[in-house]
Amino acid sequence: MRPRLTIFDEPLLYTEGLSKLLGQSGIFTTIDICNCPEALKLLLKDDPPEFLMISSNMLIFTDLYKSVENITSANKSIKIIIIGSDFDIIDIRKLFNKGIKSYLDKNSSYDEFIKSIQALLLNEIYICDHAKDRMINFISNEQDQSKIHIKDPLTRREMEILKLICDGYSSKDISEKLFISINTVETHRKRILLKLNVKNSVGVVKYALENHIID
Structure with a gap:
């Protein structure tokens, strides 16, 4: 049928x-x-x-x-x-x-x-x-690269935003969920990328997976 x-x-x-x-x-x-x-x-x-x-x-x-x-x-x-x-x-x-x-x-x-x-x-x-x-x-890149180590620990707010990034939330979604401005979210995003030494959200998710922050 x-x-x-x-x-x-x-x-x-x-x-x-x-x-x-x-x-x-x-x-x-x-x-x-x-x-x-x-x-x-x-x-x-x-x-x-x-x-x-x-x-x-x-x-x-x-x-x-x-x-x-x-x-x-x-x-x-x-x-x-x-x-x-x-x-x-x-x-x-x-x-x-x-x-x-x-x-x-x-x-x-x-x-x-x-x-x-x-x-x-x-x-x-x-x-x-x-x-x-x-x-x-x-x-292939996952297999070739070693685990990411950060010099400066993430703050509680940065960790909260990191988890939301991993859940697929956009900056607009995060700003509405946390009741903060989009500019503030973008500032946190830049600091997270800098601390983790990654270029984009894919690197953020890889760090979270490797360090068991998310499953």
């Missing part, structure tokens, strides 16, 4: 075009389009599809992560495909840990999208070539 697909994305012109292309492929029995969270929530409650494509156009990463967690908790059989915006490898790992079955970047082609669908039909997982190459490089 052919599965059903729901596309959660915008703009409508793009989603309708993709729906017609996929309709010609004959892979799915029906293809529904949702372009607001309320419509998606209602559909998942009343008649959940077998396949669900979610674009990062619709949600910031923290909300996307929570949505995946909620969807997979309630509907374990749904195969979720994420169309990301060149997400960090750590973030991609988090999404797979929460139950997504496929990750594609925005530069992935239609043919690669079809390849991912075919993999999911075989109960396999799929990660696009672009993200796969970055993941291999990331793992």
